[in-house]
Amino acid sequence: MQSIRDLKPNFGPPPQSMAAGPDTYMQGNIRLTLEDPDLWKSFHDLGTEMIITKPGRRMFPHCKINLAGLIPCAKYILLVDMVPVDGFRYKWNKEKWEVAGKAEPQPPCRTYLHPDSPAPGSHWMKQSVSFLKLKLTNNTLDQHGHIILHSMHRYHPRFHIVQADDLFSVRWSVFQTFTFPETSFTAVTAYQNTSITKLKIDHNPFAKGFRDESTNKKRRSSKSPACQEKRAKMSDMSNRDSKEDSPPDFCRSAYEAYDGEEGDMPKRKEVEGIKQERYSPWAADREHGVRTESPPGADHRDVYNTEQLVPAPASYQPQRVHDFGKPPSPSPSVGSSHSGSGRSSFESRAPDVATVPDHDASKLRTHEVGPPPCGPQPLPAPQDYPGVLNMSVAHQAGKPGMIGHHLYSPYGPEQPLGQWSTPGPTQYPPRSPPDRRLHNAHCAPWISPWQRG
DNA sequence: TCTGCTTTCACATTTGAAATGA
């Protein structure tokens, strides 16, 4: 956390609208914990898969975090984006993931803006913050502001916290970025690992209809013999899964590595080492000759050097929590938080966190963030969706002393972070007429730092 | 053309919010 003291706003003095305060000191005290860590771990152990569809699909488990250490009266913006774990495309082969080649070109990267943003620190800290409405899509022409991913590629969410009165101020602000290793996942259009399917059905209330054995039998009996055969095969597979408890190698090794360092809070370097291992679950495959031009992992960590590996839950990583200067967060037990005990267990703690914000005058200023420079990638269709914004982040590579994700003028030369998106019109009523500048929002698909030649 | 992998679509079921009525 020491490095965080180096945080400083960039690009000259912040606007007066920005809350004054000991930014650098307080930002260093920000703590972020993942809710339902046990549930996430359950998925991660098997190799989390997230369905992506053209209309957009919610994540399950969805991202839900607790924040602490914010200045109660200062305003913050919360963002989530998805970054590739590596430069590979994968395939599911005989119950495990294998590298299937080089990753496809990065789709236009979008950043999901929490609908409550900006809100005071007290607001973010009073209850858990849910990103329930975040949707993933494989439609590169998506105009709803969903996060665009490639199927059969691996990603992990990043949480960004920016102290800023409004999105206009963000360009002078400093990002703090948090990642949770256990939230990494493979984007798929159909589930590959039947164990993951079972886990989703067991814990997602919307899939309750698939839990009841009798109902399932009824459904199955109506299918063709070939279908039944397939079902039997799948059942067999899932039995084997549960029997052998043999998740793909990457998961097991990942968590072995994670568990294996009990006792010491790892220093920064060690953390990065762990990350690398966790994000290189198929190291064996790579060693066997799979190579790509895109340097995976390490590079983007160099670039986003404020990215913090958030400690694992106390249940299996107590020493890290300790390092954050507070007792283990009272993370709900798996049973109480996701055991399917009803609706309350899902959203009761933050039922309204992800609801539509009041798009008052100040929030409409978000559009003033303006378009960043155009990137070299093929352009998606025009992003007329008013909730999608482009923003940019200074490229920190080669500036070892610089800590933080500094936003820069949208017309500057650096790389954009991505497009901001808030829940789209399918979820919420349309906003008031969008700022004209937004029509340029399609202009700058985000280029991964490790993608640039 | 064949095969296998991936994606898309319609479907049944459940959830949850809005609308309606007492």
Add this chain to the structure above:
DNA sequence: ATCATTTCAAATGTGAAAGCAG
């Protein structure tokens, strides 16, 4: 104004079929 009930859109995994590449 409050509460209970109804209605309906959204969310979910399933399985068949289509699309696509080798």
